[in-house]
Amino acid sequence: MVKIPIELNFFAGGLRPMLNVILSFEDPKIFLPVKAIIDTGSPTTLIGVSDMLRMRLSSLQLRKLEGSQREVNIGGGKVYTVKVDDFRLRVGNFLDTKMSVQFPISGEVKSQPSLLGVDFLEKIKANFCFNPSAKESYLEIP
Amino acid sequence: MEQQQLVKRFEKDSEWFYKNVDKLRKLGYSEQFVAIKNAQPIASDKSIEVVIRKLDKNKEDPSFIFIEFVHPDGYVLLL
Numbered sequence: 001m002v003k004i005p006i007e008l009n010f011f012a013g014g015l016r017p018m019l020n021v022i023l024s025f026e027d028p029k030i031f032l033p034v035k036a037i038i039d040t041g042s043p044t045t046l047i048g049v050s051d052m053l054r055m056r057l058s059s060l061q062l063r064k065l066e067g068s069q070r071e072v073n074i075g076g077g078k079v080y081t082v083k084v085d086d087f088r089l090r091v092g093n094f095l096d097t098k099m100s101v102q103f104p105i106s107g108e109v110k111s112q113p114s115l116l117g118v119d120f121l122e123k124i125k126a127n128f129c130f131n132p133s134a135k136e137s138y139l140e141i142p
Numbered sequence: 143m144e145q146q147q148l149v150k151r152f153e154k155d156s157e158w159f160y161k162n163v164d165k166l167r168k169l170g171y172s173e174q175f176v177a178i179k180n181a182q183p184i185a186s187d188k189s190i191e192v193v194i195r196k197l198d199k200n201k202e203d204p205s206f207i208f209i210e211f212v213h214p215d216g217y218v219l220l221l
Contacts, residue, residue: 009160013218020153031145032205033152039221050175050190050211054204110190111175111211115221 004094006038006130006137011113017130017137019116022090023047023101028061034114038128038137042117045089046072046102049079049110065103072102079107089120095141099123148206155179155208163212171212178208 006017017038024031034051057065065084072079081102090096099119104112121128127140143151155178159166166176166183175193177185185196190209197204213219 007157007160010163011160011219012213013216020156022149033149035153035156035208035210037221041221050209053190053194054207054209056194056204111213111219113210113221 001127001140001142002094004091004139004141006139008132008135008137011037015132015135017128019091019139021114021116023051024088024090025084025086028057028064030055030057036114036116038121038130038139039115039117040121040128042115043119044072044102045099045117045120046079046081046112046115047104048112048114049104049107050112051114052104053110062105070102077107077109077112079104079109079112081105095124097124148203151180152206152208155181156210159208159210164215166212167215172214173212175209175211177202177204178210 006019008015009018018035019038020033021036022033032055065082070081072081081104083100084103085100086098087101088098124141130137158181159178171183171186174186174188175190176183177193177197185193187193193209194204197207
């Protein structure tokens with residue numbers, strides 16, 4: 001088993017487990033480091049609106065990210081997303097995987113952080129430990 | 143600067159942000175998006191689009207700059 005340490009940071013009212021992830025995609029070309037929250041309450045992995053804007057994709061490039069569109073409700077706001085398959089997610093030298101992510105195309109919650117959902121934990125077959133009282137968190141992957 | 147170094151800097155700046163968010167509030171960045179580079183705020187605004195435009199204007203690549211919203215003290219975000 002490989003143990004991946006998780007940062008714990010106080011953010012927006014609580015201690016959150018966070019992971020540095022590099023997102024990349026072939027066409028359009030995307031290479032973006034993000035700090036994502038591991039959210040076991042979210043079934044899907046979602047790129048935050050501000051992280052999406054950091055990519056500075058043109059409308060032409062955005063049109064290439066076609067997928068099934070849906071409305072996602074987060075913290076009382078709505079984000080409209082497309083599901084993009086084969087997004088590459090890397091965490092240091094620990095893991096390198098490809099999976100579908102929800103990519104925001106518009107939304108009223110611009111401060112929404114990027115989230116690694118249950119689908120991420122399932123994809124990498126992770127055991128997720130989060131012990132707030134001991135301020136300890138890690139992922140174990142096979 | 144090489145991509146790997148830019149990623150390392152991004153990660154260090156993100157760590158700095160969470161350790162210094164109270165300090166940023168005291169400096170008047172509450173309810174603003176703040177861009178951090180080398181442990182310093184280099185651009186801020188209530189609009190993320192404006193922050194990115196400011197970075198572009200200063201020839202900074204937003205892809206490798208940590209940007210986060212400074213929530214006011216006591217704010218709770220339910221995910």
